[in-house]
Structure formats: C-alpha cells, structure tokens
Amino acid sequence: MIIPQFKYFIAHFWGYFWKIPPFSFLYRTYYSLRLSWPVWFYVLNRNARECYRKNLPKLDDLQERVAGELARTGISVLHFDDLFPGMSFSIFQENLQRTMREPENQKRIEEQKKGGVAATKKYYLVELWQKPFYFDPDNPFMRLATNERILGVIGRYLNMACCLSYMNLWYTVPMEKTANYSQRWHRDPDDRRLVKMFLYLTDVHEGAGPFHYVPGSHDPGPYRRVISSKPPYSTYPKEGEVEKLFSKDKIRTCTGRAGTIIFCDTKGLHKGGHATKDPRILFNAVYLTEGAIPAEKKKLNYYLNGFKARAGSLGEHALKWAGKKS
Numbered sequence: 001m002i003i004p005q006f007k008y009f010i011a012h013f014w015g016y017f018w019k020i021p022p023f024s025f026l027y028r029t030y031y032s033l034r035l036s037w038p039v040w041f042y043v044l045n046r047n048a049r050e051c052y053r054k055n056l057p058k059l060d061d062l063q064e065r066v067a068g069e070l071a072r073t074g075i076s077v078l079h080f081d082d083l084f085p086g087m088s089f090s091i092f093q094e095n096l097q098r099t100m101r102e103p104e105n106q107k108r109i110e111e112q113k114k115g116g117v118a119a120t121k122k123y124y125l126v127e128l129w130q131k132p133f134y135f136d137p138d139n140p141f142m143r144l145a146t147n148e149r150i151l152g153v154i155g156r157y158l159n160m161a162c163c164l165s166y167m168n169l170w171y172t173v174p175m176e177k178t179a180n181y182s183q184r185w186h187r188d189p190d191d192r193r194l195v196k197m198f199l200y201l202t203d204v205h206e207g208a209g210p211f212h213y214v215p216g217s218h219d220p221g222p223y224r225r226v227i228s229s230k231p232p233y234s235t236y237p238k239e240g241e242v243e244k245l246f247s248k249d250k251i252r253t254c255t256g257r258a259g260t261i262i263f264c265d266t267k268g269l270h271k272g273g274h275a276t277k278d279p280r281i282l283f284n285a286v287y288l289t290e291g292a293i294p295a296e297k298k299k300l301n302y303y304l305n306g307f308k309a310r311a312g313s314l315g316e317h318a319l320k321w322a323g324k325k326s
C-alpha cells in the first residue's frame with residue numbers, strides 16, 4: 001500500500017521540482033539541446049538514419065504525394081482503398097466489432113457515457129485495448145501499423161527509420177462539455193518530428209469530433225514558431241488564440257468517411273475528438289524517432305505475442321520498443 005503512494009509522491013515531487021528556477025532553466029536547456037537539429041538528427045538518430053539508408057523504400061506516385069504533403073504542410077489525408085487497392089477494409093471493422101463486444105469494453109463505454117470515469121483524465125475517451133495488449137501474428141491493425149508502404153512514407157518524411165511507440169483503438173464518447181486536453185489546440189511534446197496515423201473506423205462529420213490541424217505549423221513549416229513548443233511540456237494556447245492568428249481557410253478540418261487515413265506531424269498545432277453528437281472510433285498509431293524524449297518512450301502499450309517483422313526491415317526497426325510476451 002505504502003509503495004504505490006510513495007511512487008506517486010516521488011513522481012509529483014519531480015514534476016514540481018523541475019519547474020522551480022534554476023532547475024527549470026537546466027531542465028529546459030537539456031531538452032532544447034536534445035532536440036536541437038545536430039544532436040537530434042546526427043547523434044541520437046544516427047542508427048535510425050543508417051537503417052533507413054539500408055532499406056531505402058521505392059515509393060509509388062501516391063506515396064510520394066503523401067510524403068511530399070507531409071513535408072510541406074505536416075498533414076496528408078487519403079483513403080485506405082487508395083493506399084491499399086484490392087485489400088479489404090472490412091477486416092478492420094470486424095476486428096473492431098469483436099473488441100467492442102467484450103464485456104469490459106461495453107462496461108467502460110457505458111461508464112464514460114454516464115459522465116466519465118473519475119480516474120481518467122480524458123474522460124471523453126475509451127481506449128479499447130487495455131495495457132498490456134498482446135498482438136498475435138494475424139492482427140490486422142498490427143500488420144497495418146508495420147506495413148512497409150506506410151513505413152516507407154513515414155521514413156521518407158523523417159529521413160530515418162521510425163519506432164512505433166503507441167497504438168490503440170479510440171472510442172470517443174459524445175458529450176456537450178467544453179473542450180479539454182487534446183480536444184483543445186496544442187502541440188505534442190514527444191519529439192522534434194513525429195508522425196501519427198489516424199484511421200477512421202466510423203464516418204466522422206462535424207458532430208463526431210474530427211481532427212483539426214494548422215498546415216505549416218510543423219517543424220519544417222513556416223508557422224513552426226507561432227505558439228512555439230516548449231518540450232518536454234505540451235503547449236496549450238489560450239482558448240480562441242489559434243482562431244485569432246489563423247483564419248478559417250488556414251485551418252484544416254478532417255471530416256471523412258470510414259477508411260480515411262490521416263498522416264500528421266502532431267508537433268504542429270492540432271486538436272480533435274470533441275464529439276458532441278456521435279461517437280468517433282479510430283485506430284491510432286504513433287511513430288517517434290529514437291531521439292524522442294525519454295518519458296514518451298516509456299508510454300509503450302503494446303506487446304508482441306508471436307508477431308514478427310522481416311529481419312533487417314523498417315518494420316523490425318519500428319517494433320524496436322515493443323514489449324515481448326515472457
């Protein structure tokens with residue numbers, strides 16, 4: 001009993017400690033240095049660049065377009081059927097239906113609908129895969145997350161091999177509350193550059209909490225310094241500030257039918273999941289670099305149960321941080 005409380009106390013103590021000057025100054029300097037281009041790209045990501053060079057992907061026109069859009073704007077949106085012609089999208093929805101039917105998930109969705117589970121910060125969100133979640137070799141979501149066509153696009157954008165750090169199925173419960181956490185505009189703190197992939201499993205219209213993004217607010221973009229990021233903390237500007245700085249036509253709202261895939265560098269300004277009318281269900285995979293801030297690497301939530309990627313491939317590199325069934 002004492003031990004978990006002690007751990008909680010220590011975690012909070014460090015959280016506050018690093019906010020007190022002069023320690024806050026040292027802390028911020030450490031992260032600024034870590035994420036500075038020469039340290040991040042040449043030192044911390046040395047092996048990842050080497051792995052990418054050995055596995056240089058040959059991209060087709062569509063992949064080139066997606067990687068190019070990512071580099072230019074920080075976001076690219078397309079449909080599953082375009083990226084994987086001839087592959088069936090229904091296997092994902094069938095797998096989702098099975099997961100949703102699990103009594104534990106039914107219970108959690110019902111609890112969130114009644115006003116949210118007090119223990120969860122993001123009371124509007126149900127993560128359908130609970131930690132630790134084990135992936136069998138035939139899990140379609142894991143196969144998608146490590147698919148070479150997807151890793152090729154992400155590798156081209158980052159100019160290195162990436163690591164899959166988190167995956168889940170998100171069920172967003174609609175509710176008429178003011179926006180909170182990731183429903184508000186923010187920049188993710190995880191890394192200097194990163195890619196998140198969102199695959200909508202339901203149709204997402206305005207009332208189902210679509211993802212929003214300010215194109216060009218990612219690291220290579222012209223708006224990278226607007227409401228700049230302060231790693232290792234997420235940056236949450238004041239309500240209305242983004243709308244003051246960017247007119248409606250500068251903000252991309254990603255409504256879309258089931259099967260829509262969003263690739264996005266969420267170091268840029270984004271928000272989503274403020275569902276007011278209908279639930280939104282999506283698959284989310286997060287790809288970081290080896291230079292990511294250590295606290296984010298620890299959030300790993302997926303474990304392999306016999307799932308293997310080809311030796312020496314971008315897929316094997318992507319699973320570098322995966323937990324293994326012991």
Ligand SMILES: O=C(O)CCC(=O)C(=O)O
Binds near residue numbers: 182
């Ligand atoms: O739920 C969303 O659309 C946004 C989530 C988010 O901010 C993130 O995954 O970084």
Ligand SMILES: [Fe+2]
Binds near residue numbers: 182186187188266270
């Ligand atoms: Fe975010």
